[in-house]
Amino acid sequence: MESTGCKYKIGDAVRVAAENPTGNPRTPHYIRGKCGVIGLVHGVLENVRDHRGIHKPLYTVRFDLSEVSTCHDQDSICVDVHEEWLNLRQAGERN
Amino acid sequence: MSGKHNHKPFEGHMHDFEAHIRAVEEDLEYYRAKRFEPRIIYLIRRGVVTFYDLLKARAALKRSHLFFKPKQTQGNNIEARVRHLEEWLDEYVKGIALVSARAVEAMDMVTEDNRKERGDYDDFFKIKKKEHHGTLEERMVNLEQDLRDYQELLEVFVQALIQRGWSTREQLQQRWRQLHEERSWAGGVIVAKAWTDPAFKQALLSTGREALREMGVHQGKVGKLVVVENTDKVHNVIVCTLCSCYPYDILGDTPWWYKHESYRTQIVQNPRACLRNMFGLEVSAGKEVQVYDSTSDVRYFVLPECPAGTEGMTEEALAKLVTVDSLVGAGYALEPSQRREAEQSGGLPEAPRVRPD
Secondary structure, eight states, rough: OOOOOOOOOOTTTEOSOOOTTTTTSOSGGGGOOOTEEEEEEEOOOOOOOOOOSOOOOOEEEEEEEEHHHSSSSSOOEEEEEEEEGGOOOOOTTTO | GGGOOOOOOOOOOOOOOHHHHHHHHHHHHHIIIIIIHHHHHHHHHSSSSOOOHHHHHHEEEEEEHHHHOOOOOSSSOOEEEEHHHHHHHHHHHHHHHHHHHHHHHTOOHHHHHHHTTTTOOOOOGGGOOOOOOOHHHHHHHHHHHHHHHHHHHHHHHHHHHHTTTTTHHHHHHHHHHHHOOOOOOOOOHHHHHHHHHHHHHHHHHTTTTHHHHHEEEEEEOOOOOEEOOOOOOEEEEOOOOOSSOOHHHHOOOOGGGGGSSHHHHHHOHHEEEEHHHHHHOOOOSSEEEEEEEOOOOOOOOOOOOOOOTTTTTOOOHHTTTHHHHHHHHOOOOOHHHHHHHHHTTTTOOOOOOOOOO
16 A cells, blocks of 8 residues: 555544645645545655655545635535645544 | 547537637636746746747748648638637647647756746746636637737747757657647546446546556546545535646646636635536535545546436447536536437537636
């Protein structure tokens, strides 16, 4: 599996960092500081046509729509986020 | 790629000229301001090409044409003129692909460089897009003039690449022919096979590109591929809010609205309202809408639900029910009766799509 060496596993509750100046800039602003759950573990992906060097492992993080928007439909938004942007949520933390 | 994979997604006759003209306007400005001009600026910054090379190239070109046949405005038939503009735009987009490949090789450029240069992360760098006003006739005349101008700059740039020794005319001509032969639309055959072959479907959902290799379909090369399945419980939709990442290597040209800011912002703010307002698509309350916001490393497409009334149909016939919209989650696959009606009446009813902001 590609998931060797990955810090998080499917189902882990995570929070996206509010900022990370040295992290991959391709982290949308609307999920920064928000809570989600790891939905897919992609691992380290090579993508030489796209960018130089290798990014940290990549995850698809699932957010409740109401966490990232003012809309309260029971829908969800899944966003690809690299590991350096994610932290495990502490026990007792919101959600 | 075998011949049967080469058909294009279904397009009917036009019902709404204004919508087609707006699609050309939006796409043309997107390609100019996001794909072409930032690339020239990138190369000028690094001295690969200079403004003075462009002047010299312009002088050398005079009236000869390297790749683009000069186009004349077509008569008075509006539909013919609109089609002509769409083909012209397609030629312009191919021209950008042509010079991009050489620029990438000359400078060891990666996509991320272009994103920085065109202001994806910093508005300071954004190239202003043109606004469009006037009657339909005035807008068509403007588009014809813009296409003439934009194509001329593209051609001058090609000539400059040759004069600076970054490419030869032969290399470019060979690539130009390839660009006209390539047909990357494989959405229909992939989905039809997944509908009829459960083992393939399983492989597609779990391994992405690997499954395409076994199927003998062009498997593309742009990032990891993830296919998400629509069911009676979940309706998936794809977007790229940061730019417009799309598995174009498998699904062909990105639909213009997918690149439009209003789709990219609204679909993650209120997915149901966005689908309803832009595409006339009502997702039942019993289904969860799941929006996938992709970044460049993973590309997504949707495996739509198989429509009713398709029992006993061949894969080839099923493939014709698959629309581009259905692969992004902005529509459903057509029912056979809808497809027949569309063919008989001369086209699909066109959804209003993205409204002006």
